Amino acid sequence: xxxxxxxxxxxxxxxxxxxxxxxxxxxxxxxxxxxxxxxxxxxxxxxxxxxxxxxxxxxxxxxxxxxxxxxxxxxxxxxxxxxxxxxxxxxxxxxxxxxxxxxxxxxxxxxxxxxxxxxx
Amino acid sequence: xxxxxxxxxxxxxxxxxxxxxxxxxxxxxxxxxxxxxxxxxxxxxxxxxxxxxxxxxxxxxxxxxxxxxxxxxxxxxxxxxxxxxxxxxxxxxxxxxxxxxxxxxxxxxxxxxxxxxxxxxxxxxxxxxxxxxxxxxxxxxxxxxxxxxxxxx
Numbered sequence: 001x002x003x004x005x006x007x008x009x010x011x012x013x014x015x016x017x018x019x020x021x022x023x024x025x026x027x028x029x030x031x032x033x034x035x036x037x038x039x040x041x042x043x044x045x046x047x048x049x050x051x052x053x054x055x056x057x058x059x060x061x062x063x064x065x066x067x068x069x070x071x072x073x074x075x076x077x078x079x080x081x082x083x084x085x086x087x088x089x090x091x092x093x094x095x096x097x098x099x100x101x102x103x104x105x106x107x108x109x110x111x112x113x114x115x116x117x118x119x120x
Numbered sequence: 121x122x123x124x125x126x127x128x129x130x131x132x133x134x135x136x137x138x139x140x141x142x143x144x145x146x147x148x149x150x151x152x153x154x155x156x157x158x159x160x161x162x163x164x165x166x167x168x169x170x171x172x173x174x175x176x177x178x179x180x181x182x183x184x185x186x187x188x189x190x191x192x193x194x195x196x197x198x199x200x201x202x203x204x205x206x207x208x209x210x211x212x213x214x215x216x217x218x219x220x221x222x223x224x225x226x227x228x229x230x231x232x233x234x235x236x237x238x239x240x241x242x243x244x245x246x247x248x249x250x251x252x253x254x255x256x257x258x259x260x261x262x263x264x265x266x267x268x269x270x271x272x273x
Contacts, residue, residue: 039241047225079224101222105146109216110230116222 003034003050006072006119010048013090017083019045031079046087047077055118071120078105078113088115095119127210127251129162140166151268153203161262162208165254166201172250179246190246195220207270210251221265223247 011018011032020028021041027098031043035052051073059067076090092100098099105113173189173196180187190196195214202209214220225241226233233243 006210036242055252077221089127101218103222103224109219110226110232111219111224112227114225 001070001072002055003052003072004072007032007034007050009094010020010050010074013094014046014048016085017046017087017090019043019047019079019081019083021047029061043077043079045079045081047075047079048087049075049077049091069098071118074117074119076115076117084113084115090118127255128207129165129210130207153266157262157266157269158206159203160210160265162201162203162210162259164261164265165219166199166210167260168254168257170251172253187252189220210256219245221247221249222260223253 011030013068015030016106019031019112020026021031021033021037021043024040031045031047031049032050033041037043037049054070054072057069059069061067066086076084076087076091088100092098095117098119101118103111103114103116105111153264175189176184177186178189179185194219195212198212198214198217200211200213202211212221223244223246226245228234228243229235230243232245236243236245
């Protein structure tokens, strides 16, 4: 799997739940992006971000072989609305072995509700 | 609302390594060695995690960079171990522990959001996962500890 394939799969899985990126002077697009979205994109609803560089781990095997394992970091961010939990359930069903990290919204800390999936 | 960080390392989940050779020991003795090794591997994990927090290896958008993950020491000092026989919990009880480990997106109009927009143009703080390397090394460390103990017999 690579970032492009992962993005396509996530777009399909989350098609009814994703919010949008408003872009100045042009039409909105689904709020899913690999890497850093341009600063002029304004997200609303549920955003899905895939970190461009996966975590990489090299494990030695027998016969001088090695295995490179990649772990993709996918972050679901709830800018508005209430679709985060539904989106987490959808991804959890698909990526059953993923590690999930949860950050709840806090007015005091200014943080949005978000969930990170670490997917191998 | 807190974001304390709890990591539970389970002996069963990591496969309960047993040395692969014939040895004249009863099962209880082998189990005791494995459990002792599990405890020591977790203590090593805790020490390695503390080292990661205090290491100046983490990229940061302003000087000094790379830097450690110590500001006032609250995160570093919030570590609480909960040893168990086959499960060992590692808690970091600082309320923002998970934010620091995984990074976070802030509201653009919040104070931290504005600070980060000033620094990087985006209201996002990068994650600094001080548990990643010690976790990657856990199984190999435990195997080595167990092998050394068996070798000492």
